[in-house]
Amino acid sequence: MAGSTFGNHFKITTWGESHGRGVGVVIDGCPAGLSLDETEIQKYLDRRKPGQSKFSTQRKEADAVEILSGVFEGKTTGTPISLMVFNKDQHSKDYGEIASYYRPGHADYTFDRKYGFRDYRGGGRSSGRETIGRVAAGAVAAKILKQIGISFLTYARSIGPVAISSSSWKLAEGNLSELAEKILSNPLYMPEELPCRQAQDFLKTCMANKDSAGGIIECIISGVPAGIGDPVFEKLDANLAKAVFSIGAVKGFEIGDGFSAAAALGSENNDPFERREGKIRTVTNHAGGILGGISNGMPIVFRAAVKPTPSIASLQNTVTRDGEPIEISIHGRHDPIIVPRAVVVVESMAALALLDLMMEHMGSRADFLEQFYKTGR
Amino acid sequence: MAGSTFGNHFKITTWGESHGRGVGVVIDGCPAGLSLDETEIQKYLDRRKPGQSKFSTQRKEADAVEILSGVFEGKTTGTPISLMVFNKDQHSKDYGEIASYYRPGHADYTFDRKYGFRDYRGGGRSSGRETIGRVAAGAVAAKILKQIGISFLTYARSIGPVAISSSSWKLAEGNLSELAEKILSNPLYMPEELPCRQAQDFLKTCMANKDSAGGIIECIISGVPAGIGDPVFEKLDANLAKAVFSIGAVKGFEIGDGFSAAAALGSENNDPFERREGKIRTVTNHAGGILGGISNGMPIVFRAAVKPTPSIASLQNTVTRDGEPIEISIHGRHDPIIVPRAVVVVESMAALALLDLMMEHMGSRADFLEQFYKTGR
Amino acid sequence: MAGSTFGNHFKITTWGESHGRGVGVVIDGCPAGLSLDETEIQKYLDRRKPGQSKFSTQRKEADAVEILSGVFEGKTTGTPISLMVFNKDQHSKDYGEIASYYRPGHADYTFDRKYGFRDYRGGGRSSGRETIGRVAAGAVAAKILKQIGISFLTYARSIGPVAISSSSWKLAEGNLSELAEKILSNPLYMPEELPCRQAQDFLKTCMANKDSAGGIIECIISGVPAGIGDPVFEKLDANLAKAVFSIGAVKGFEIGDGFSAAAALGSENNDPFERREGKIRTVTNHAGGILGGISNGMPIVFRAAVKPTPSIASLQNTVTRDGEPIEISIHGRHDPIIVPRAVVVVESMAALALLDLMMEHMGSRADFLEQFYKTGR
């Protein structure tokens, strides 16, 4: 089935597997006239590049992106932008054995059941490398959003059992650019030092035990105007949920107070409206910036739960393709945790989902159409 | 924007608001030859009907569904099925006042910002009545799924702070039809008696305090064959997430261990494969029945967090449309909790998302096509 | 399959068959704030109403449209507009016999092969009544287009062998509102008197011979700004082609010079550019207003070929459902020609296709987005 396309207006199609010729993405519907070069996209890609700390796989991947089409004289032309990263550091021999059995927590078995067979080299299409296309496209979406005043702050809220202490609201009201720098400067993309050190200790223990860990990623989007999203199926939060849940390893998604809201009283959970500096806003933000599926102008805050990396070196029971029991131990160069590298993937998917709905929104009112078409177009 | 359509194959479009002529849904793409009459749909609708216990609004709504098209001699024809419920018990006067201010936790403000004005009667399009169309369509989807061996068990896992004690896994392995009856027989749709009584006490206190409550809904889907869903953007879990998050008041979604998985070790979270009675399956089900976005044949288990009803009678601060501060108290016939009535809505959205992907899956392999078209078609 | 939805932004879903409860359409994505009432829609519907002349079926259908949702205080709310026409004048007995055999030129056989059976009453879903939904939605689309300066002139260019003599270009440059009135005032919707009389004579002979006729419908759209449509698959002409070809009985579609262009030389077919009154335009319009799939600001001109009504009273050979040969004669109240009634259907489909692409176009440039979102939204 055709499931590698995301978005209706800023529509992306990712392709490629870890051991083919490369991976890429085609962005169809990128607005024309945007300044764009490889450097800006590369900056985003570098945030997910492996081999940057001892907590990510030691594979070396240059992951240098090339723009193959859609940009002329430094500007997007409005036609498809094809972006590609060639695969280089491939050790096919590392993966040969796994063709014969089903790794727990991986998609080996489900691919076989769906397609009748699978490209078993490096996870094939469910490899983390598929996200290169998402991040490359996300970089372009984020650039457009930045130009209309929207910015992202995305970070690891928890690693295994270690969580940061600041509330989301406090972070959202802080100096976002300072925070963004702080986050990028530490290997786990956490915004606080103490938990970051504790998390590193925890990960060292995991690795010593041939085990792996998960965590929670939080994303704060500021500057989103009120009115984005639709009241029924195309709610802004529903689209963010799908976008983020389409990232492998994500097992939960919540917005604003999320699961805690289920235990709160209405009187606690409702955000009172007020007027401040001439603008209507809410005093608190339990809703996470969205009411009835539509943005209310407050920061959008959501969290994604990421499961521990399924590839672990300790012994595991499983079966062969024929169903025979077998004991395995997965070697190779795997991340003990994918949370830090997934941070930019979450941010990219959120940017893609948001931009798509913002483009859609432009036709939502009769006066918008009249104004647009009566000014000489 | 066009956001009232859900699904690509079994495509539904809901329409209507609480104070118009009625609400309805058009199902386009329902397979031909399915036996169908109003009774079966009505049974589903009755599960969300208000006025059934003291914990739901005392509005009386017959909500009798009519099939307007697409069924001939008791069978679906393969063409659009139009289903409609006329609105009857409308007290427009109850809602007149709210035109002038923004209710906290409601979509009043965001509608005004999106569309320039709003139909303020009874929440307009963000009224709970919009879900009538979803449930009517969900009943048809669930019927088709039942015929191919798929069944649902959906219930309130928690009401405010009161949760049931059984694990999801234990429930999934119980006698599902017995459980289903037990759930339908109590006013809160909980599968255990003690927490159900405690939850009723809790809700009575809420109501006495002019306050409201939320809760968590859990859904278990059994009988789903392995292979459903796509490895990239159209993951089965991503589609379930969007489907469920498109229900008003849902603030969180998780699958399998969900947010708990983020704190687990890889060795704990991986589900070992085994062969039992000739079939490959997993020993545990932390994954909730989905690996790499594709069903693995185990029960699918997910949870949705539902926020407390925003309409409360206690005093709240807010602003008028002009931004002037005002103190309000919302009267009228509102549910102190929507969780019980939302149970069947969650089940309906899950059925719709699942069926849609199952129809899509039929063309995923070259041998499926050959087999289908070489048998005389 | 789900094939009753058209459009992505101004998305319509038609439902209903000739002998069910009624027929209708749901418009999802209609911009908010448009003044709308039943009268304006009815005016369009009346142009396709049967029984208006001796050349259309003598069935009496009031076809009174009702707005069931999406309009509040006389304005569209931005949420789904449900429009419905109840079926009234149904003679089920007229159609009972046709259940047993396959009428030549009809969809009886193909429905049976697709769905396994069919609703044989009055053509079921392939009845001309299905177009009521299209025309009702088209009326709304045309109203929006009119407000931004776009108007339609649609008429019968030929009836059987009788054609009008004026070239499309001459008509396009005439007084459109005068022409529109002239067209509506004659029973065949032709813009010239002599051919109209000749065509009526021809049709009388057809009817006397128990036979039927076809014709060609031409549509001129003026006021379309340059820039609408996409250079690859979503060309404006490709979308018009699909829209018009989705009308039953249409067997050909051409734009500008159409099939004649195939025999022309490049030097004849190219339209030279010139500047007139400060605006760039083309001197001639062989292209029919579209270059490379994108409107160029000139009038859009296209034609649709409509086949003769397949229901004829003269004897025909065919087979029963079991394949037995049988000789039939189709009685009942059928149009000897559907061209006049199809004129407004063609216009409606063109309006729907055009508006949809115009809404899409609003996000096509980075400066459009910046301008839209930097003005306080």
Add this chain to the structure above:
Amino acid sequence: MAGSTFGNHFKITTWGESHGRGVGVVIDGCPAGLSLDETEIQKYLDRRKPGQSKFSTQRKEADAVEILSGVFEGKTTGTPISLMVFNKDQHSKDYGEIASYYRPGHADYTFDRKYGFRDYRGGGRSSGRETIGRVAAGAVAAKILKQIGISFLTYARSIGPVAISSSSWKLAEGNLSELAEKILSNPLYMPEELPCRQAQDFLKTCMANKDSAGGIIECIISGVPAGIGDPVFEKLDANLAKAVFSIGAVKGFEIGDGFSAAAALGSENNDPFERREGKIRTVTNHAGGILGGISNGMPIVFRAAVKPTPSIASLQNTVTRDGEPIEISIHGRHDPIIVPRAVVVVESMAALALLDLMMEHMGSRADFLEQFYKTGR
């Protein structure tokens, strides 16, 4: 806007312009398990390769396709197939001048109006090279169709004023493989020798006069089972119309008798049903294989009108970007006629549209679903 994607199930996205790094296509949703290598795709591409006769541009383009993803051990994996052809023989200097003015019959002006500027090198995105992606994908679609018994015969029916004499019906009943060979063996892809020679003479005169020509392409599809297509908007003919009309230079499309049907009587146009060799079929095929939007099992026959190449060396009047009048003469290596090279593009688009609807059709009946899912899936 995102207009470079075609299809819902076998979904293709083309990218690239004539003077970028290359052109390509991503096929998403290709069924898994299909044997596929570059040779088969190349064979199709070679049919549109320039420089093969004196009637096509003398540019040399190797146009060697590379499979970048989606094929493993010689079989499609069910995940996106990325196909690419690098651009080689580019003479950017040939095109520099055209940046300053608008060529008649080209999309220069409309691109500028849509996007604010354009990639003027070689037509940018509206270059004929864009069709490489369509043909590469079409080759894959045609292979799948061939395996289920469907074959194509596509040829030039007319070149300028010269047409073949055989009726479509006669050709459809001939020896299709012999005809296919005959067509491929002559430079104009015509199935008869005399008109082919006359057409060559005509084209020589055109070239001597610095002029160009158009023509009509006919396509016959045999082996399509009855039941494909939808009765309303997704009619098989409507989808073919859009598919073919999305090819640059196509100005008309007709199916079966097409425009001639408009002048016929019902008694002439209706195709009587008969039973022959146990199967129900029609005696004649005026309908072109489609009734009510659904295939009836007869050969599908359609024609496309292709306009003369707009690039001509004779003098033409036009304006500069600033609207100043200018006289131009377009030099460079242009096809005097594109009909022969467009033959395989028409066939490819037809294959893509047909396969997509055939995949969609698999879920159209409840018994299909039951049968599919009850056999152990």
